[in-house]
Amino acid sequence: MAAATDDAGDSNEMIRVVSSDGEHFEMPEAAANLSLVLRHMIEDDCADAAGIPLAVVAAKPLAKIVDYCTKHAAKSSGLTIEEAEELKRFDAEFIEVDTDMLYDLLVAADFMGVEGLSKLAVQRTADLIKGKTPEQNRETFGIVNDFTPEEEEEICKENEWAFQITKPPSRLC
Amino acid sequence: MASPETSRRDEDGQRVGQSAGLPLDALFEILLRLPARDICRLRAVCRSWRALASDRLFIEAHAARYPGPYLADNGGDESCGVNIIDLSSGDVVKRIHTGVRDFRVQRTRLDLVCLVEAPSPLAVTVLNPATGATATCSSAKRISEDYEHLVVSSYVTMDSCALGKVPSTGEYKAFRFLQEKARPSCPCLF
Numbered sequence: 001m002a003a004a005t006d007d008a009g010d011s012n013e014m015i016r017v018v019s020s021d022g023e024h025f026e027m028p029e030a031a032a033n034l035s036l037v038l039r040h041m042i043e044d045d046c047a048d049a050a051g052i053p054l055a056v057v058a059a060k061p062l063a064k065i066v067d068y069c070t071k072h073a074a075k076s077s078g079l080t081i082e083e084a085e086e087l088k089r090f091d092a093e094f095i096e097v098d099t100d101m102l103y104d105l106l107v108a109a110d111f112m113g114v115e116g117l118s119k120l121a122v123q124r125t126a127d128l129i130k131g132k133t134p135e136q137n138r139e140t141f142g143i144v145n146d147f148t149p150e151e152e153e154e155i156c157k158e159n160e161w162a163f164q165i166t167k168p169p170s171r172l173c
Numbered sequence: 174m175a176s177p178e179t180s181r182r183d184e185d186g187q188r189v190g191q192s193a194g195l196p197l198d199a200l201f202e203i204l205l206r207l208p209a210r211d212i213c214r215l216r217a218v219c220r221s222w223r224a225l226a227s228d229r230l231f232i233e234a235h236a237a238r239y240p241g242p243y244l245a246d247n248g249g250d251e252s253c254g255v256n257i258i259d260l261s262s263g264d265v266v267k268r269i270h271t272g273v274r275d276f277r278v279q280r281t282r283l284d285l286v287c288l289v290e291a292p293s294p295l296a297v298t299v300l301n302p303a304t305g306a307t308a309t310c311s312s313a314k315r316i317s318e319d320y321e322h323l324v325v326s327s328y329v330t331m332d333s334c335a336l337g338k339v340p341s342t343g344e345y346k347a348f349r350f351l352q353e354k355a356r357p358s359c360p361c362l363f
Contacts, residue, residue: 106199122199126206134217141195143219155217158270162213 015042016051017066023059024051027066031073035065036113056111061104068094068117095124099141102128133163200225205238209257209267229304236302239266245286245302247278255286257302269305273298282336287347289331297334297347 015032017025032038032047041052054062071094075087097105102125109117128140138145147155156163195203204212204226212235216223225231243266244258253274257267276288276298288298288307298309332352338345 103195107196110196110199118199118202122202123206125195125199125203129203129215130207130211132214134214137215137218143222145218146220147217152217155223159213159216160268162210162268163217 015047016049017062018051018053019057019059019062020055021059023062025059025062025066027070028073031066031069034069034073034114034116036115038112054108054112057108058104061101061108064094064097064101064105065108065112065114065117069114072116091120095120099128197225201231201234204231205235209235209239213267232304243281243302245278245281247276247288255288255300255302267302269300269302271298271300271305271307273307273309279334280336283338283345285336285345287334287336289334295331295349295351297331297349299336299345299347 013029014026015029015038017027017032017038019025029042032042038047038052041047046052057065071090072087075083079087095102095105102121105117106121106125109121129137132140134145137143145152200222204215207215212226216226239259242260244260246256246258247254253271255269255271255278256265257269258264259266271288273288279287279289279297281287284302286300286302288300289296296309298307300307330352332350334350335348336345337348
């Protein structure tokens, strides 16, 4: 099923993809085109009935990505204000996920080249980090503190001003 | 290629490996969206986060994203720090340790900060606020011969200084306005 046509974006062809753990998914070609990797595969006639294998994307994040691309492809051009608002709400709900899924989405969106989703996941992660102490960030992201107590003290001293979070930021008179 | 699922956790369920599982380019993008205060705090999270948050390329990219305008001042105490203040909000967005004591911020020019009066009364230290790198010129090797005796006599103090760049060579030059005790100011170039 060669899908390479001049007006690929308007095609109703369904594109099949296979997750790293062997699950099959389908999405409209316009949705698959939001992924740079899938678009190149489609252009190179690699999208066949067996599906495009995605070696580093597991079924759980892939299901989310198919969902994201399908929604965004359906609303890609000529958005009314209401539709744009709705898409924003969709994004906000879509990215309300735990850190494990957020990691998977970051990795998968990066690998598949889904720009909009990458930005969304990056912003969400930045929002999670913002305003937190190092210890809170370690907890959120399950990171092991690999500094010695002396090193940690030194870093805190070097960046002392940044740790004065209880104090309101200094202001010009 | 190992899947992210399997490579990310060790037996205790703790994340291991580079950037705690986050792709480095994604972490780069994430940190670019954070204010300087958060970036400095992140240096204390773990080694890989510190490496990125202190990386020269990252700091330059971060500085390019938040173009100011900024004001530099010398912290208001005897410390070695320069405060970079965001003029639109009045917040101190960054504090840079210079290793230079008892200086006075003379001026900012060409995205550099000129510090004077340390380590010697005639020294000019140029600080790059994006990288934290400093260059001190304390010698007066190329001082005009007419005024050499002033430096030797050590009866001069720094009145002011100006910083410029020679467009053709990319070379930076500082003008020091030295004041001879009990005499009017005379300019010396080095």
